[in-house]
Amino acid sequence: MATGQQDVEQLVARKYRHGFVTDIESDTVPPGLDESVIRLISHKKKEPEFLLQWRLRAFEHWLTMPEPDWAHVRIAPIDYQAISYYSAPKKKTDGPKSLDEVDPKLLETYDKLGIPLHERARLAGVAVDAVFDSVSVATTFKQKLKDAGVIFCPFSEAVQEYPELLEKYLGTVVPPGDNFFAALNSAVFTDGSFVYIPKGVRCPMELSTYFRINAANTGQFERTLIVADEGSHVSYLEGCTAPMRDENQLHAAVVELIAEDDAEIKYSTVQNWYPGDENGVGGIYNFVTKRGDCRGRNAKISWTQVETGSAITWKYPSCILRGDNSVGEFYSVALTNNLQQADTGTKMIHIGRNTRSTIVSKGISAGRGQNAYRGLVKILPGAEGARNHTQCDSLLMGSDCGAHTFPYMEIGNPTAVVEHEATTSKISDEQLFYCRQRGISEEDAVNMIVNGFCKEVFRELPMEFAVEAQNLLSVSLEGAVG
Amino acid sequence: MLSIKNLHARAGERDILKGLDLEVGPGEVHAIMGPNGSGKSTLAGVLAGRPDLEVTEGTVTYRGQDLLDLDPEERAREGVFLAFQYPVEIPGVNNVYLLKAALNAVRKHRGESELDAFEFLALVKDRMKLMQMGDSFLNRGVNEGFSGGEKKRNEILQMAVLEPALAVLDETDSGLDIDALKVVANGVNSLRSPDRSMVVVTHYQRLLDYIVPDFVHVLSDGRIVRTGGRELALELEERGYDWLRGGANAA
């Protein structure tokens, strides 16, 4: 007869389904980083002078910064000179004007990933921008968005068409010297998405970007900038995958969100970068800086993330609650299996009066995975009547994994109400047996229990993506039973 | 229906069942009584396939097949149901969701189509009425924060929905007040049928006033030491278990 704990461990032995490599000709610069590489990137992208200077300042700053070492992760040293900082699929012309001009192999790649880019084949109501290695390859539904006044385009296109908006907002939430990886990104970022929602506009559809790292020895350094002007509303989703490779690949993105008076941004992430194999070989280093600025009164920024991939995830989507009555939310599911490590959480910085924040973090550790929640709630002296509620739950599967919680609080105003709750639980053999006695397979039982655990977060996701996230979790925990 | 021969089972280093024989025919209700620690739950667990129990000797035949050869979920789909003595809590998983997954697993195994949401809900509501359970049970976590009595009722609700061929009830009466006991017994009785057999494990004869068994067996130290009819239970109530203890040959 099978023995209990082993079953749980077998069950979570995972397979990665997005690990194929697309055989496509690409234009890749040789590995290495110096000023000339930055000039080359800027030149290839035909950037205005201000942006080149901005990059170079970031680079100079980066050179003076030590690599951070405070996260609860083990990491092999990264050789920044071994990475190629630019890789683009070679195109016949200057770039696709429509989907028909996109390399069919690329479209196939996205189809395999379950992200059909063809408008007719796609879920209605979601506009998609797809970033392949360093460049954006397709953005769908452009016209409909344009009619609503919404700008949603690759970052490199925004550089050409809306330089004044970029100059106004870029780096105002995450300054180029903010931290080591943000500085690196600012110096070498290659593409990403730009969104601008004008005053009073409710974006007519979900916006979404899919990132894919394909080429070997490249890093992906994308930048996303979303500006929601007064009274506007937008929901944005990003998804990410990468092929299986034995080397670690670096992904150091920066995301900046700006919400003006009465504006709302909902930002959802389903992150499924290649996690490495069961011995911890390969996988993506996912070191991302995400920050939202509730600049205006009654502004709201809500982060929802489902993090199942990457060898190491290191990210803290944060909210600066500057405007009075503004609201910040962070809903997170982070799963670590095998030798994956995650150190993730959020920062809620309460500056304005009556600002409110909610943090719900669900960490799932399986195999030898290590999962840490790290969160800061900071109430500044002027934040009269600020409130925070933090709920931090960990679920352990098997006995070789770990869950860690590092909540930090800095309360500078006596009227603040800050609450923190934390729980740790285990999927017990008793629970599995109970489900099996009712005819439910062990695998389905694990999925059911894990999904139940994540419910509060999944319900924050847009409908289609909630389904995707559930599937992703079951794939990530899939293994041979019995 | 069920034929147990010379069953020996152990948990960890400890031998618990030591040569147990039991024959259960279709439609029969057998009561298993015995002092605490005599191995009643172990017997129930072996029938359901509890992974931490090891069968060291003997056979269990269920509807002509070797029951011990099947995984727990296969046994369940073949119609073996265990009402647990201590139903476990599964926070976050809706009671109704588990029930639906269970029913569909069983139906699929029988080659029947899955019930749609309306049919399923109609069925569950009907059975909940039988068990006098309010709608709020549906959307609570499985057994989460249920009182002892609510957990037991929930077990019988599941049984009523899944309609097993062999139901093993492990001390379903313990911790119930008299009103709840009547509800549970009524639910169980309504499921009695010529092709459904039941093994009712209990410590007290009180339950048997409401669920009247065809046979009563006394389990002591891992063996059936005495078998009789309904009256044996009454005798046990009067005289306790001590006069039978260690007396395998008294049977």
Ligand SMILES: Nc1ncnc2c1ncn2[C@@H]1O[C@H](COP(=O)(O)OP(=O)(O)O)[C@@H](O)[C@H]1O
């Ligand atoms: N996993 C186990 N490991 C060791 N001993 C056990 C285990 N499970 C049960 N036992 C012991 O076996 C005996 C029979 O237990 P059980 O079948 O639960 O009895 P009952 O249900 O009749 O009260 C008890 O003495 C109990 O302590």
Ligand SMILES: [Mg+2]
């Ligand atoms: Mg017992």
